[in-house]
Amino acid sequence: MTTGQDLIDQIETFAPLGLREPKDPTGLQLGDPNQTIKKVLVTLDVRPEVVAEAIDKQVDFIFAHHPVMFRPAHNLDTRNPQNKMYADLLAHHITVYAAHTNLDKAQGGMNDWLAAALHLENIQNIPSNEADTLYKFVVFTPIANADLMRSALADAGAGEIGNYSHASYTLAGQGRFLPESGANPTIGAQGKLETTQESRIEVLVAETKLQAVVQAMRQTHPYEEPAYDIIPLKNSASTIGLGRVGDLAHPRSILEFAEQIKQDFKLSGLRIISHNRQQKIQRVAVIGGDGGKFYPYVLTTGADIFVTGDIYYHVAHDMLANGLAAIDPGHHIESIVKPQMTAKIQTWGQQFGWDLTVIPSELSTDPFYFI
Incomplete structure (x- = not known):
């Protein structure tokens, strides 16, 4: 079972919300992200004709580049085409998510x-002039897992300093813990104080990559409850492009x-x-x-x-x-988002075992025609 939130989490790892411009209404636009999704439509704009396409194709999640709700609705009079569009989306249980200026700035976006x-x-x-907030990320892991952990953190974007990557610092020490009732420890047993040799790995992480780094750490760590620290720093990372x-x-x-x-x-x-x-x-x-x-x-x-x-x-x-x-x-060259995000979501689906069909919108939403 795949939920809208599963997809949203991955989108925001790729294009963190911290990258968006001030007052940009990027993110969840409409619907319930906790519902199960089976079919995703990728579009540049969410317009009435695109919503009709989504309904016809039995889509339950729309990914858009341009937010559908740039301006707040002052009433829900469905004689207004925009309000009617919202009503149609809700009536057909279609969740809508937009990644806008964060996707513009994202590396690989x-x-x-x-x-x-x-x-x-x-x-x-x-x-x-915009600079990313910088954090020190510290994780404690068994020594045998340290090389794999350092590699996973670097692949997620940690340890980047100027023209250098994979920068980290490691200290060896003893970790102590007592597995309580209900625990399923990788090392040790319930009710017995355990001491094990561990590595303390420190890396620098920009805020826009922090979510991806935490996710990579959790996927790589052998413990069910990894110990880690996130420490904000006064110095800042490189400017955001x-x-x-x-x-x-x-x-x-x-x-x-x-x-x-x-x-x-x-x-x-x-x-x-x-x-x-x-x-x-x-x-x-x-x-x-x-x-x-x-x-x-x-x-x-x-x-x-x-x-x-x-x-x-x-x-x-x-x-x-x-x-x-x-x-x-023109603005509409950003319709490149349709093939690019379709392919990216399909790749995520294969990576995470999602049962999803992903399709690009077949409609042009360019409002201009040149003669």
Whole structure:
């Protein structure tokens, strides 16, 4: 049996809620996450036509990139199409979950998918002023389990310091415990004080990776009740990336690059912001969705061009004044979430033995058509 919460826990391990922008209504949108789920629909937007598709396909969980409840409902008058949509979801017991700006920032998430689709190399985060809270994570484990534990913690993202990974510190000592009635000890017996040789493993963990590290520890630890500490630190981890920046394999003109984007994303049109469309470019920054306001951070990366959607008229002028060209392919290129998250949830299903069917929405929710 797989519940919605099982899936949500894994989503939030991959794209922690701590990454979301302030006031972004990311997370559970509607429904009961404790109910059993059998079929998941992945979509960019939750619109009435998508809900009709979900009902027709007997879906019981919708994963969306864009939150369905950006604005609170002031009444439940179902003559309003949005309220009617909520009512239909509830009537058919469909749980809706959205991962928005946390998925944009997550390593291996939206902006990494877009960077790969743009054929970028040497991909790095676009730095921001936002820094991750840092913790010291300490776990006590039998010495024979220490190597496996260190590896599991590192694979989950612990022990990353600058350009180094797998950083940890280990001390040997004696662990003591008394298994009480009802305990099922890996070492020792009920009612008998036990002493065993253990390793104390210390690693640094960013808050956005903490849930994944705790989960990895529990899956790897041989004890039914592992002992561990989570200690907040004053120093902070590396900055969280708003988007990604990378290089094209070879310089290209802005117009050539724009034509390639149009072809790859199957667009009927896009906007170019440049004084010279024949200018050769190689270093490219990308932020999915509406990222124009973040162009000052892009300037620090040395990017020749910035790819993002919904660029505001006056922001476009400011970009040009600062010598930054841009391509606006629209917001809907984030529909890349459909194949990517479908594949990811399917992988989780195989990994955890979930009995789930996962399907991408077949509908386009792009509200614009170019002529």
